[in-house]
Amino acid sequence: MSDYDIGELYVVDNRRVSFILNVLLYIESKHSDWEWYFFHPLTGMNIADSTIMQHNKKMQVEFLNSPFIPFLLKKNIGGHETCKFLVASIDGFSENNLAKLITYCRQNTNDNINDVEIITCDYFPDDHDSIKRKVLSANETELNVSLGNFKPNFRNLANV
Known part of the structure; x- marks a missing residue:
């Protein structure tokens, strides 16, 4: 590495690459009539x-x-720009993960965005609806939160 001018090195495994590709495919198929962008939050950097x-x-x-x-x-709906905030998590669906992601969404959305979608690889409404209701009532958020699954399989084909 001393022969090259490399400031940083990232090792990316197949799981991460598959995660990114599956999320992009999900957005392209489920939200094909939307323009999508990566959101870059403000950080200390x-x-x-x-x-x-x-x-x-x-x-x-x-x-x-x-x-x-x-x-x-x-x-663009009727001459008015509508925005939606979408967060994809590589971690599985859990009460703790959902609460963290809702907090993240609340901190990074402004007054013109109240529609939020959180997607994981293993969210299924039949299995997780009670957890969703519990977390949403505990967080008392003004956001309109919907949940989804970005990894296609036989359990979520009806929702595609």
Whole structure:
């Protein structure tokens, strides 16, 4: 590595690459009439940069090793721009994971976005509806939260 000018090295396994590709396929199929963008939250690394775009088509390299990837979806409805915040998690559906993701969505959405979709690889309404209701009532959020499954299988084919 000393022969090359490499500042950082990322090792990405098949699970992560499959996660990213499955999420992008999900967005392209389920939200085909929306423009989608990677959402770039403000962090200590970029907060001083006033020129930074909080969303664009380029994925930040840090998302390669992140447990979740946030997206901003935009759609023009009757001359009015509508936005949706979507977060995909590589971690399975659980009460704790859902609560964390709802908190993340609340912290990163502004007043014009109240539609949020959280997707995991193993969410099934029949199995997880009671957990969803419990977490949503405990978090008392003004967000309209929907849940989905980005990994196609026989249990969620009816929802595709």
